Amino acid sequence: MALVxxxxxxxxxxxxxxxxxxxxxxxLGSIVLLxxxxxxxxxxxxxxxxxxxxxxxxxxxxx
Numbered sequence: 001m002a003l004v005x006x007x008x009x010x011x012x013x014x015x016x017x018x019x020x021x022x023x024x025x026x027x028l029g030s031i032v033l034l035x036x037x038x039x040x041x042x043x044x045x046x047x048x049x050x051x052x053x054x055x056x057x058x059x060x061x062x063x
Contacts, residue, residue, distance in 0.1 A: 001015075001018055001019060001022050002018075004018040004021060004022055005018040008021075
């Protein structure tokens, strides 16, 4: 935050703008990382569900 205020805006009274830009960039970066990880998360969730189904079939008593 201080680096952006000092080196980008070069004004000590521009802290509010610095906070805005740093928070915006961090938020956008978080959105990108979550979006990129979503595919792997969904794949892992499907794998876990399939594994759970197999475990239930093994545990079911034979009639």
